Amino acid sequence: MRPLLLAAAQAAPVCTDGIAPRTAGKFCDNVEDCMTFCSCACTFDSTKWKSGVKNDGSTTCPGMSETGVGMLAPDSGVLRDLTALAHISFRAGTRATQDVLDGLQRLSDHLAASPERTRLGYTVHVKSCYRSHLIDTIPECGFVLKAKHMLAKKDLTEEKRAYWLDRANPQNLGLSWPGRTPHSGGYACDLILLDSAGRDCFDWRAGVPGTPTCSIAQKTASSIMDEAATNTTVGGRRLRYEAWHYEWGPSASGCTHPDCGDKHWPPTGRP
DSSP states (O other): OOHHHHHHHHHSOOTTTTOOOSSTTBSOOSHHHHHHHHHHHOEEOGGGOOTTOSSOSOEEOTTSOSOBTTBOOTTOTTOEEOOOBTTEEEOTTOEEOHHHHHHHHHHHHHHHHOHHHHHHOOEEEEEESOOOTHHHHHHHHHHHHHHHHHHTOTTOOHHHHHHHHHHTSGGGGTOOOSBOOTTTTTOEEEEEEEOTTOOBOOOSSOSSTTSOOOSSOHHHHHHHHHHHHHSTTTOOEEOTTOTTEEEOSTTOOSBOTTHHHHHSOSOOSOO
16 A cells, blocks of 8 residues: 555544444443544534434544445446336436335335225325435434533533433434445335325324424324235335334334234334
8 A cells, every 4th residue: 555545544544443333333432432433534614513313414434334234326237217107206316225125116016006095085204215324324423423512511400410311322312323325225115195185194203293294183193004014925024113114125124004003003103
């Protein structure tokens, strides 16, 4: 290696040094380690902090790897664009692996043949499939660093200290520990049911105040989506704690209809 390249390689921090998470592809999986990792990989600008905003621009992570175990690079050759599907809409540029594309085609075929879909006029919308882990990891580190910033204050009451210790754990915010996700692995999609007027029938949660509603009762809409995506022919599985997250492929895990509705309603919205 040439001296200049060697110097550049030595200058890049290895922010996972000394951190041994229990799950492959995670950078950290406890508050202490995540404060260490995020402080190394990211910078936090408190002047840009907007309360309650996930992506407020206050955190940038130049030292964070874009790829790793379970993480597909944005230019990965295994990712393919979604193409036209009956009764399924999506944004241009939405991509997924072949396992997911095959699952969505089976879902489309199921919807086309469904008398219930014909009667009620609902469709399915794909919110997202593949996305780089950075889209999730950077705001997760942002919440960790916001909590660290507040916990460093010497005038915190015990009540406030307990509050910010709770907020330092991304799982308490309905997020996950920084690192790989089913989306970054290319085997997950967020799907929601739209009624005949095109209204969202739920979002990542369901069955709690503040989620979207449509002409179909929320639990019924979620159950319809579960049955359509997780029946034995379509072959998907739903995340137990998130109403719109479905997976296909060898790494897929979660619940199937009717257990999703019977045992995991309302979804908790937490990992």
